[in-house]
Amino acid sequence: MVWTGLSPDAAREALVNKDKSMRDKRMALKEAVALFIKDGDNIGIGGFVNIRQPVAITHEMVRHGFKNLTLSFQSAGLAGDYLAGAMMLDESRFSIKRIELAYWAHESFGLSPMFRYLAERGKIEMEDWSNYNMSARFKAGAMGLPFLPTRSPLAGDVPSSNRTKIIICPFTRRKIALVPASNPNVAIIHVTAADKYGNCIIRGTDATCPEIAMASAHTIVTCEQLVDHEVIASHPKDVGIPFPAVDAVIHVPFGAYPGACRRHYYFNGDHIRRFHAAAAPMQKGGASGALKAYYDEYIYSIDTFGDFIKKFPADKLMADQAAESYNCQRPA
Numbered sequence: 001m002v003w004t005g006l007s008p009d010a011a012r013e014a015l016v017n018k019d020k021s022m023r024d025k026r027m028a029l030k031e032a033v034a035l036f037i038k039d040g041d042n043i044g045i046g047g048f049v050n051i052r053q054p055v056a057i058t059h060e061m062v063r064h065g066f067k068n069l070t071l072s073f074q075s076a077g078l079a080g081d082y083l084a085g086a087m088m089l090d091e092s093r094f095s096i097k098r099i100e101l102a103y104w105a106h107e108s109f110g111l112s113p114m115f116r117y118l119a120e121r122g123k124i125e126m127e128d129w130s131n132y133n134m135s136a137r138f139k140a141g142a143m144g145l146p147f148l149p150t151r152s153p154l155a156g157d158v159p160s161s162n163r164t165k166i167i168i169c170p171f172t173r174r175k176i177a178l179v180p181a182s183n184p185n186v187a188i189i190h191v192t193a194a195d196k197y198g199n200c201i202i203r204g205t206d207a208t209c210p211e212i213a214m215a216s217a218h219t220i221v222t223c224e225q226l227v228d229h230e231v232i233a234s235h236p237k238d239v240g241i242p243f244p245a246v247d248a249v250i251h252v253p254f255g256a257y258p259g260a261c262r263r264h265y266y267f268n269g270d271h272i273r274r275f276h277a278a279a280a281p282m283q284k285g286g287a288s289g290a291l292k293a294y295y296d297e298y299i300y301s302i303d304t305f306g307d308f309i310k311k312f313p314a315d316k317l318m319a320d321q322a323a324e325s326y327n328c329q330r331p332a
Contacts, residue, residue: 002163002180004070004098004127005042006217008146011183014217015144020244024196029222029305032248033060036218037186040097041066044138044184044216045073045080047256048207049107050267053079054188056222056255056305061094061188062086063299068097072182074134074208075103077112078259079188081275082299084114087123088282089292098125100162100182102134106272113276113283120283128161133179135208140181141215153177187216190256191241192263194223198246199232199239204262206240213245224264226251254309254317266323268316 006014027035037043047053058079071080086094096118104115118124129137132152140148153164154177162179169176189209191200200221202209213219221241226249232239255261258268258275278294281287298308309317 003183004100005072005185006183008141008144008181008183011141011181011215011217012144018244022197022243025198025246025249026196026226027248027250029056029060029250029252030064032220032250033057033064036220036247037061037064037066039067040069041185042070042072044182044187044212045071045076046187046189046207046209046212047076047079047259048205049075049077049103049105050259050272051205052190052202052207052209052256052261053077053259054190054222054255055079055082055257055259056190056250056252057188057220058082059299059305059308062295065093067095069095070098070100071096072100072134072184074101074131076101077104077106078272080104081112081114081279084112084118085279085291085295088114088117088279089288089295096124098127100127100129100134102129102131109269109272109276113279117279117283127163128158129179130158133158133162133164134182135211136179137182138208138211138215140179141183142211145181147178147180149176149178151177153179182215184212184216185218187212187219189213189219189241190222190252190261192223192261193225193227193232194221194246194249195227195229195232195243196249197229198241198243198249199229200241200246201232201238202240210240213241218247219245220248220250221246222250222252222255224253224255224261252305255305257309257312257320260324262324264324265317265320268312268320271312
């Protein structure tokens with residue numbers, strides 16, 4: 001095995017043949033997921049842990065149902081959890097074949113019980129990297145290169161768990177590590193703001209989202225704010241992801257909730273704990289009833305992510321918005 005998404009040559013060909021015209025890319029989330037994602041695809045997940053995870057897109061992916069996906073990301077939390085939870089409930093409806101990652105947990109909330117369930121039972125292939133190395137892999141993919149040289153994997157046993165190649169540098173005659181490019185079939189990314197053409201602004205940590213988008217054959221973007229093109233064009237340096245990289249733009253306020261989105265809302269810790277508590281019995285060898293009840297209430301029984309958000313009390317949403325607004329006003 002060399003490439004688990006597109007090969008560098010296939011990725012370059014896809015970029016050459018891609019329609020790069022400035023056209024209206026607004027569409028429904030259901031339409032975008034059905035149009036661009038296929039069984040067996042490598043899905044590049046944007047965001048970082050509980051920040052700007054593309055939760056709305058993963059909910060729609062779960063409702064649609066996909067099989068044998070590869071998930072590639074730096075550090076994920078809720079996005080991976082929702083996909084893995086669907087696999088825990090019914091592998092014939094939704095399944096993950098492989099993950100290529102640096103970290104899958106929630107920091108203050110601990111390791112993902114969904115990840116533990118799949119990993120401890122040997123249900124998924126795993127390739128373990130560091131955050132920097134996954135960033136370098138996406139950077140190589142975005143640059144159209146088959147690999148990037150880096151010193152990072154030379155320390156420790158990281159190369160034993162992945163496809164790192166260590167060679168003798170032809171210039172320095174010292175060891176150097178080569179990490180293979182990652183070119184996902186589809187990137188799923190939530191951003192702060194976008195225009196209808198797909199120019200995106202990311203506030204706070206960009207979490208390698210620009211590189212993931214540029215490395216992927218297709219990119220689905222949800223955004224907190226859908227703004228006029230003139231607004232973005234007046235501040236071109238703010239554009240983190242340019243329109244040629246994006247295939248679909250969907251306006252989804254709270255699209256990363258119950259995770260956080262910088263300048264918009266803080267994460268809902270109580271709901272994240274509830275979600276994890278529903279999965280914990282299965283992770284410990286118990287019954288699936290609690291997790292099934294969660295998915296039936298919050299995902300399978302509704303049509304849109306807006307319906308999911310309506311399940312949260314307005315005062316709680318406003319409190320999480322206020323908490324992030326307060327955080328943004330604190331001195332650096």
